[in-house]
Amino acid sequence: MSGVQSYNGRRRTMYVRAGHKQLIMKRYQKLLCGWMILASLLFPLLGQQFNLLRLSFLSPLRSVSAYVNATTTDQTTELRLLRGKLALAYSQILDLRKQVDALSGFRRKFAQHPKVIPAKIILRRESSNFRQMVLINRGSRDGIATGFAVAFGDALVGVIKQAGEWVSWVSLITDPAVKLKTLLVSAQDGTCYAKGIVVGTGDAKSCWLKFISCNHRVRAGDLLLTTEFGDIGPQGLVIGEVLPSVELNYGMFHGAKIRPLVDLDQLNVVLVVVK
Amino acid sequence: MKWGTFFCLALLLLYLRLYLLSRLELSGVRPDLFIIMLVYLAAHADTMSAFIANWFLGMLQDIFSGGPGVFFTLFFCLMSLVVSRFQAGFFQENYWTRLVFVFLCAFQCNFLYGLWITYLYPECYLQALSLKVLLGTLYTTALAPICFYGFGWLALIAPPKV
Numbered sequence: 254m255s256g257v258q259s260y261n262g263r264r265r266t267m268y269v270r271a272g273h274k275q276l277i278m279k280r281y282q283k284l285l286c287g288w289m290i291l292a293s294l295l296f297p298l299l300g301q302q303f304n305l306l307r308l309s310f311l312s313p314l315r316s317v318s319a320y321v322n323a324t325t326t327d328q329t330t331e332l333r334l335l336r337g338k339l340a341l342a343y344s345q346i347l348d349l350r351k352q353v354d355a356l357s358g359f360r361r362k363f364a365q366h367p368k369v370i371p372a373k374i375i376l377r378r379e380s381s382n383f384r385q386m387v388l389i390n391r392g393s394r395d396g397i398a399t400g401f402a403v404a405f406g407d408a409l410v411g412v413i414k415q416a417g418e419w420v421s422w423v424s425l426i427t428d429p430a431v432k433l434k435t436l437l438v439s440a441q442d443g444t445c446y447a448k449g450i451v452v453g454t455g456d457a458k459s460c461w462l463k464f465i466s467c468n469h470r471v472r473a474g475d476l477l478l479t480t481e482f483g484d485i486g487p488q489g490l491v492i493g494e495v496l497p498s499v500e501l502n503y504g505m506f507h508g509a510k511i512r513p514l515v516d517l518d519q520l521n522v523v524l525v526v527v528k
Numbered sequence: 529m530k531w532g533t534f535f536c537l538a539l540l541l542l543y544l545r546l547y548l549l550s551r552l553e554l555s556g557v558r559p560d561l562f563i564i565m566l567v568y569l570a571a572h573a574d575t576m577s578a579f580i581a582n583w584f585l586g587m588l589q590d591i592f593s594g595g596p597g598v599f600f601t602l603f604f605c606l607m608s609l610v611v612s613r614f615q616a617g618f619f620q621e622n623y624w625t626r627l628v629f630v631f632l633c634a635f636q637c638n639f640l641y642g643l644w645i646t647y648l649y650p651e652c653y654l655q656a657l658s659l660k661v662l663l664g665t666l667y668t669t670a671l672a673p674i675c676f677y678g679f680g681w682l683a684l685i686a687p688p689k690v
Binding site for chain 1: 542545546547550556557558560575576579580583587589590592593594595598600602605609638641642645649652653657660664
């Protein structure tokens with residue numbers, strides 16, 4: 254009888270202990286959840302340090318892209334290897350040619366500008382669908398800082414948004430975070446006739462031109478250039494051209510839809526214009 | 529082993545999203561494979577494991593986005609808890625309700641992120657933004673059956689109990 258009692262007692266103690274353990278586990282789990290959410294909320298408070306930390310996570314992409322470019326994946330036969338190498342060399346030649354074109358296009362127009370840094374795009378899109386940003390393989394170690402203009406030839410492509418040590422995020426001119434002061438140049442006689450502001454829309458193919466005085470009439474095909482009063486790079490980089498038929502009207506100002514001169518989806522190489 | 533599989537799969541999905549799916553864009557919109565993984569994990573793993581795994585997924589998405597803050601980390605954590613709470617009696621075995629949850633999660637994620645972007649940058653082109661929200665949601669939901677089949681086939685994705 255006493256043996257049965259002690260058996261039941263042991264079993265009850267075991268259940269109580271198991272229940273207690275579960276309760277403790279649950280409490281720890283809730284604590285852990287809370288801490289993880291709190292830590293996530295605290296990250297943005299680090300400000301610039303948080304962005305640098307994020308960018309340092311992306312730094313390996315620079316060496317990975319270099320490695321992918323330097324080797325071929327298929328080594329089963331010598332023929333395949335040679336074909337791969339040939340294709341690789343050809344793509345490198347194309348990249349270099351684009352780089353040379355971009356540089357010479359830039360130099361033709363801005364011969365006196367002291368320094369530009371060629372960079373390669375290593376991530377064409379960021380992880381969300383709403384921003385228009387690319388990651389380039391140059392960072393603060395190469396002399397890049399936030400706010401530098403990014404060009405292709407004599408066309409403006411974007412602005413450095415965050416500069417990490419090895420890599421940097423570039424906001425393309427179509428990104429909603431970009432606002433640029435601009436000069437409107439007539440396509441017919443080449444005269445500057447108005448000032449305005451270019452704003453990214455988040456749409457990959459177009460931007461808005463805003464705050465044009467009602468005294469000036471915007472014509473389709475007119476070009477937009479960066480101004481000397483803007484916060485970025487040299488004066489005279491081409492931002493885009495005015496599209497026909499879409500026009501905004503608000504009070505004393507009006508605006509139009511524009512499209513970038515360069516196909517931003519096809520870019521591989523860009524130039525960072527050092528201030 | 530299972531956590532290892534999860535990390536490998538997460539990195540693979542990230543690679544697919546950032547590089548390969550860029551070629552299958554519809555009007556500049558790619559499907560969000562992490563949302564599908566979020567629902568799958570919340571449906572198949574216990575609450576705590578799913579929470580940790582989804583925190584990691586959100587963090588990964590935040591690191592690879594140029595935007596400010598930790599929107600995705602917080603969203604993934606929150607949705608993980610919500611879906612885990614509903615999963616036991618509601619849609620554990622039901623394929624269609626799981627799809628509905630993918631649709632709802634994708635819509636909420638896109639809508640809230642779009643709202644945040646609009647708040648930060650009021651000059652956004654709302655028409656393009658709304659199209660992206662809708663298209664992103666539908667594209668993600670359309671890919672969900674294939675992904676669920678793939679995850680189920682792997683059958684190793686669910687992290688072990690903590």
